[in-house]
Amino acid sequence: MRIRATVAAVSGALALSAFAVPAAQADDGRSWSPDSGFTATQPSAGEKSKRGFAAAQAAAAPKITSAVVNGGKPIPVGTKSKQTVPFTATATAEAGVGGVAAFIWIGSSVEDEDSFGFGPNGKSISCKVVSATTSTCKGTITLDPGLLINSDATWWRVGASAVTEEGEEFQHEALSKVRVQRFSKLTVNASPEPVKKGKTITVTGKLTRANWDTGTYKGYSAQAVKLQFKKKGATSYTTVKTVKTSSTGTLKTTVKASADGTWRYSFAGTPSTPAVSAKGDFVDVK
Known part of the structure; x- marks a missing residue:
């Protein structure tokens, strides 16, 4: 699908839509475009040739100074639920800023057909002057x-689109970065329960992560x-040993039972x- 961001100034406030999906679709269903919803007025060629005018325009050019998504922290995404972050x-303009909103994308350029991204939820946006x-x-x-x-x-690039109070749109494609990750799950089972002191405990488990290609979780x-143990009454875990996952993500090891407590993989x-x-x-432990 082709995805675009719509930016418009309404009574001095920003109205930003969520990405819209036009009828035309790319072959892989993932291309996008951060097209604006209006056309900004540009100086004519004659005006641009005037050195003094050009210098004044450069000095007063609207600018997006920062854009951060999820506080700069990685974004883990599973296989079913949408993840909202x-x-x-922040933007500045001589005429005042009507609003500014971030988007994230990957690819060589936002104009490239192979690039892909997610934009702002329009109704979520609030601004402070x-x-x-x-x-x-x-x-x-x-x-x-x-x-x-x-x-x-x-890593995904963080860009932003903004609009002045006079309706002029401006954009910065890469102000920062944010990492998107495949959500992970980890299980553990220690047995037998209960167990006699000094006997062997077998600790099994499995590490899986989101497989976005199939919409399922697959062993990592x-x-x-790390296999960790927290003795009964203790407040923290201690690492006992390190175990490697199998080709299917499973874990298995043995330890000697010494005291009541909790086992986990980390x-x-x-x-x-x-x-x-x-x-x-x-x-x-008996």
């Missing part, structure tokens, strides 16, 4: 896992995962996959 963006020339706006962006593929688990292979994460710890499994 906040953004903050910082000064006569500067405004900061907050809002949300929603990521749809149904539109993602596994290679999208990488060859990953180092994964530190990778650039494409967030850290996760299993819910602990308590074992009663």
Whole structure:
């Protein structure tokens, strides 16, 4: 689908729509365009040739000074539920800023047919006038896992579109970055329960992560995962050993039963996959 952002000034306030989906679709269903909803008035060629005028225009040019999505933290996305995250963006213009909103995208250029992105939820946007020339706006962006593929688990550029109080649109394609990750899950089971002191406990589990290509969770292979233990009455876990996941993401190891307590697996994460710890499994040692 071809996705675009619509930006318009209405009575000095910003009205930003969510990305719209035109009828025409690209072959892979993922191309997009951050087209604005209006045309800004540009100086004529004759005016541009006037050095003094050009210098004045450059000095007064509207500018987006910052845009941050999810506080700069990674965005883990699962396979079914849409993930909504906040953004903050600031812009300045001599005529005053009607509003500004962020979008995220990947690709070589926002104009490239192979690029893809998500834009602001129009109804979520609220703005605060910082000064006569500067405004900061907050809002949300929603990521749809149904539109993602596994290679999208990488850095995304954060851009922003804005509009002056006079209706002039301006944009910055890459103000910052944010990482999108494949959501992870981790399980644990320690048995037998109860167990005699000194006997062997077998601790199994599985590390999986979102597979956006298939819309399912798949085992994450060859990953180092810590086996941790929290003795009854303690407030924190201690790492006992490190275990690697199998080709299907499974975990299995053995330990000696020494005291009542809770066992869990803990994964530190990778650039494409967030850290996760299993819910602990308590074992009663007799």
